[in-house]
Amino acid sequence: MQIENPSPPSEGCIHCEVRGHVLLIGINRPAKRNGWTPAMFRQLAEAYTRLDDAPALRVGLLHAFGEHFTAGLDLPVIAEFMRTGRKVIPPGLVEPHDFGLPGYRRRSKPMVAAVKGICFTVGIELMLGADVVVAADNCRFAQMEVQRCIMPTGGATLRMAERAGLGNAMLHLLTSDEFDAAEAYRCHFVQKVVPAGQELDAAFRIAERIAAQAxxxxxxxxxxxxxxxxxxxxxxxxxxxxxxxxxxxxxxxxxxxxxxxxxxxxxxxxx
The missing domain is CATH 1.10.12.10 (Lyase 2-enoyl-coa Hydratase, Chain  A, domain 2)
Structure with a gap:
């Protein structure tokens, strides 16, 4: 499927497009491998809130522009938030990781994610926070926070063990190793693996099928x-x-x- 790809500002943005009852939510900072900035987190929360609040929207589809889903946090930009404990998302919005953070709403409507290429750290946590994930067979995953003296706080410590069991979760959380789409499928982190370039179409078909239900x-x-x-x-x-x-x-x-x-x-x- 073809999606309009506007040129993003230097700090990146989240680009939304409506197709029928589906809200396409695009991560748009391809020049930096979609590295996350505060502006992007805020806009993502606004997009998730829009999905929940608009009666005509029934399903969200999270995807990314460029070759990669995301290389993770833009750490020099985000590090100050970690040191001070400040939130990058204003309170009162739907929190995209969806684990009940105090002061934030939880999403009620379903979210499908289409991931490709590099999908590191926060990328894994966002897809684990979705309901159904379609991965391209060229995906490279890594939950590498421990390499930088960081604890994953976007849901990986909650959901990896839930999906894959304690041993598999510890393997990927504590070694920060890189793993492929086949391993992500084995661990139930993703539900489908398709040839690279087909992940968005496959995810959209699932989203449309969900949107056709009551x-x-x-x-x-x-x-x-x-x-x-x-x-x-x-x-x-x-x-x-x-x-x-x-x-x-x-x-x-x-x-x-x-x-x-x-x-x-x-x-x-x-x-």
């Missing part, structure tokens, strides 16, 4: 899965009856029933 049911299902992981099975089960009752009384539930009886695809409105 939006309220998609959000409820996603949140229930996360509740089970984070708070336990009993907390998730407690939501079954009240959430199902709310969904069953929606206009989309009536449309789903009609489409079943009439043997046709459903046309959902999100109401």
């Amino acid at each position: 939006p309220q049911a998609v959000v409820a299902t996603r949140l229930n899965v996360l509740k089970a992981i984070e708070l336990g099975q009993a907390a998730a089960v407690a939501d079954f009856i009240p959430v199902q009752q709310r969904l069953a009384n929606s206009e989309d539930a009536a449309e789903g029933l009609r489409s079943f009886v009439e043997k046709r695809p459903a046309h959902f409105t999100g109401r």
